[in-house]
Amino acid sequence: MTPARWRLATGITLLHRRWDDGCVVFFAGPGDTQLMSGVGLELLQALARGPLGVDALIDVAIASDPGSDRDSARFMLADLIGQLHKAGLVDPVDE
Amino acid sequence: MIVSDLAPAEIACTLRRGQLMIEIGPFVYRMRSSLPALAERIGSQYADFPLRPAEEFADFHVRVDPPNLLRRWVHANVAFELDGVVPFKPLPRAHAFALLESGLNWCVAQHAHTFLVIHAAVVEKNGCAMLMPAPPGSGKSTLCAGLVNRGWRLLSDELALIAPADGLVAPCPRPVSLKNESIDVMRRFATDATILHTADDTIKGTVAHMKPPADSVQRAAQRVPPAWIMFPRYASGEPSTLRPFGKGRALMSLATNSFNYNITGASGFHTLCAVVERCECLEFVYGDLADALRVFDRLASGTLEPDDILAAS
Numbered sequence: 001m002t003p004a005r006w007r008l009a010t011g012i013t014l015l016h017r018r019w020d021d022g023c024v025v026f027f028a029g030p031g032d033t034q035l036m037s038g039v040g041l042e043l044l045q046a047l048a049r050g051p052l053g054v055d056a057l058i059d060v061a062i063a064s065d066p067g068s069d070r071d072s073a074r075f076m077l078a079d080l081i082g083q084l085h086k087a088g089l090v091d092p093v094d095e
Numbered sequence: 096m097i098v099s100d101l102a103p104a105e106i107a108c109t110l111r112r113g114q115l116m117i118e119i120g121p122f123v124y125r126m127r128s129s130l131p132a133l134a135e136r137i138g139s140q141y142a143d144f145p146l147r148p149a150e151e152f153a154d155f156h157v158r159v160d161p162p163n164l165l166r167r168w169v170h171a172n173v174a175f176e177l178d179g180v181v182p183f184k185p186l187p188r189a190h191a192f193a194l195l196e197s198g199l200n201w202c203v204a205q206h207a208h209t210f211l212v213i214h215a216a217v218v219e220k221n222g223c224a225m226l227m228p229a230p231p232g233s234g235k236s237t238l239c240a241g242l243v244n245r246g247w248r249l250l251s252d253e254l255a256l257i258a259p260a261d262g263l264v265a266p267c268p269r270p271v272s273l274k275n276e277s278i279d280v281m282r283r284f285a286t287d288a289t290i291l292h293t294a295d296d297t298i299k300g301t302v303a304h305m306k307p308p309a310d311s312v313q314r315a316a317q318r319v320p321p322a323w324i325m326f327p328r329y330a331s332g333e334p335s336t337l338r339p340f341g342k343g344r345a346l347m348s349l350a351t352n353s354f355n356y357n358i359t360g361a362s363g364f365h366t367l368c369a370v371v372e373r374c375e376c377l378e379f380v381y382g383d384l385a386d387a388l389r390v391f392d393r394l395a396s397g398t399l400e401p402d403d404i405l406a407a408s
Contacts, residue, residue, distance in 0.1 A: 019341065019346075020342070024346050026361065028360065035344065035346075
């Protein structure tokens, strides 16, 4: 997660549904569907509002999962952003 | 008029002329073939299906015949065609009926985009449909065949057709495909069923087809709301066990098993969400067909005890 800021890839809007075993998110545009945690959904919704830096994303993750610490949130974020970037669903922001 | 109103020679003649118009659920197929053996099998397996006049509109124009005149004499292969296009490799003439069945499935899976099409067996009891998406070898078709021989209505053993507008399942009952060991299991279990040995040495082994119950064919226009999404798995010697299945995972599984979710966009997502929301989602392991059917009957009649559904694994 080297880049400092991230955003939702161009042309994507999010649809979602929450259930007990996770949130299903539909990325309208590319048409991908992903099952993820509630924290993952909160992060995506934050990115949908505009580009965010890593520290701001960690704040979002901790706010939606108050039991987590910054190190575990950073680790989770790196994993999630890495997967979403590989799938073309989030992009780094060129500074 | 239904197929069995025609004499065998009339079915063969009508089929040879490309004028056999069979209504199967929401679709009309115009069928053509010069193969007398295929005409005989269509006459047996589709006996209860409505016929449409030859001059009417057909959704799919299909043909099973030798691919060309030379091959007719050199090889004993036959090909499936839709509108003159051959989507699969030709197969031995003895596989003609199994090829036709696969082809009819393919027509719907590739073209019927007014529905969300999911690879799943669907049965109905008491006005409620049960979707059973499962991979090959899971015992889905055996379970489906067993259920429809014990009072459940067959909507389909392969294709769940969900109408996006209302979320109802449209029936598309056709012969139930049975493979390998499940053929003898079903012959012993349902001695009245018409089970036709249709092909040996296919990519899936030995294949037979079970004629759909007449009642299921006659009620093919009656759409029903889905009430359960069941993920079955046969495990020899295991007792029947039901466990809750997460709705998020259920949606992902339906999406993976759908033939056209990827082209339906947000509409497909909303349709799947509505289906999953209204359904009880369960996984079911079974090792004995008769016991499995007792569990399903209790589920349908609302007489399962809370303890009958184990904790999620």
